[in-house]
Every structure is written in structure tokens, then in C-alpha cells.
Amino acid sequence: MESRPPLPPFTPESAAEKARRAEDAWNSRDPHRVAQAYTTDSQWRNRSEFLSGREEIVAFLQRKWERELEYRLIKEVWAFTGERIAVRFAYEWHDHAGQWFRSHGNEQWLFDSNGLMSRREASINDVEIGEGDRKFHWTAGTARPADHPGLTDLGL
Template identity: 70%
Template sequence: MSPRPPLPPFTRETAIRKARLAEDAWNSRDPERVALAYTEDSRWRNRSEFFQGRAAIVEFLKRKWEKELDYRLIKELWAFDDNRIAVRFQYEWHDAAGQWFRSYGNEQWEFDASGLMRRREASINDVPIARSDRKFVWESEGPRPEGFPGLTELGL
């Protein structure tokens, strides 16, 4: 597999760029596209689920986005060092009954030398919100538009 820049060791600028690229990919809601950013044997913890490998990542993301409708995500760099990045994130979504949620979380990432993520650990909490309390209101698919505020700018 070809390298996935930016590559470690990360600088502040490259860590911010890596987080934004991850955000953009996840906002595509395309499990196969997202999975390409991870090593073939990438290890994940997502909430209370533990799994390994790209095939498992694709299956997980398919289940996730079947449940979490109109998903929109913002990630923000928290810390970085060498081949590791920590981000905080929030995303908004609604369930099949129309109840909106804002999910709050943090992730720890570890990358191999080619820039693929070999380990991802995510802790997430879901909070019900009113539709009128939504803040992530750009077009339904695709990345957050340039100039749309991040978490800090939104006061989150």
C-alpha cells in the first residue's frame, strides 16, 4: 500500500492536517474509503467493542451508519507526539425514530511509518438533543466546508 501522508513523526501542522483528513473521510460515510486509512491488521476499541482488521472496520462502519443517520462529525487535535495523535470529537446524528444526538468523544491514534493507523481507541458518550440544538448544519454528505467553525469556535 502506498504511503498516506502526512507521515510521522508529526508536527503540530501535520497532526492537525491528519485529523482533518480523518474527519473528511468519516463524513463521507463510505466504510471502504475510511478503512483504507488503517493497516490491514489495525486494532480498534470503539466504546465497548474490540476488533481487528480492515474487514471488521468496514462491517463496523456499515452498522454504525445504518443506525446513526445524517451523521456529521468535527474532530479537533488534542495532543501529538512522534507517531501518535489524540483528538477530541463530536458528531451529530439521529436515530430511525427521529431523535437527535450529539456524541462526545476522544480518540487515541497510533500510526505506522507509512501513515496508516495501526491502532485506534475511542471513548464516546451520546447525549440526546433537540433538532433545534443542532450545530453541525452543512450539506448532508461530504466534508465540513472550509470556513465552517470547529469545536472550539462553536463553543463546544
């Protein structure tokens, strides 16, 4: 059986660790790495798209990162209980025309006993920003540095 610690039931520390590990994986922009955190039959709602299983997750992420360039993400735990975690997040990216966006959202996560996410529900809104309004400054494709402020510290 696959296992992806930390495992439920979550504590404040383990929920924060789970969110940071998810953030680091998504910032890698490696669809296969990200998909390994989900059950093979994981159910997703991302905006208005509904996905089922790792293969659909990988295909979705490949499409996403082909259009969302220089993607950088920060996640923050909003609440948790037992096998559930709710996070808020923001990410910055630009399109092929060079227009920058900050996307704000909330996710609800449900984990199985092995720490794999079996359900993910995401609501997301995009806001156009100028390049000078960007707040996420680290090398794209890498984890957010430990000393880079989080969402609360950035006032987001």
C-alpha cells in the same frame, strides 16, 4: 507499500492535517474509504467493541451508519507526539425515530511509518439534543466546509 501522508513524526500542522483528512473521510460515510487509512491488521476499541483489521472496520462502519443517520463529524487535535495523535471529536446524528444526538469523544491514534493507523482507541458518550440544538449544518455525506466553525469555536 501503501502510504498515507502526512507521515510521522507529526508537527502541529501535519497532525491537524491528519485529523482533518480523517474527519473528511468519516463524513463521506464510505466505510471502504475510511478503512483504507488503517493498516490491514489495525486494532480498534470503539466504545465496548474490539475490532481487528479492515474487514471488521468496514462491517462496523456499515452497521454504524445504518443506525446513525445524517451523521456529521468534527475532529480537533488535542495532543500529538512522534507517531501518536490524540483527538477530541463530536458528531451529530439522528436515529430512525428522529431523535437527534450529539456524541462526544476522544480518540488515541498510533500510526506506522507509512502514515497508516495501526491502533485506534475511542471513548464516546451520546447526549440527546433537540433538532433546534444542532450546531453542525452542512450537507450530510460531504466534508465540513472550510468556513464552518470547529469544536472550540462552537463552544463544544
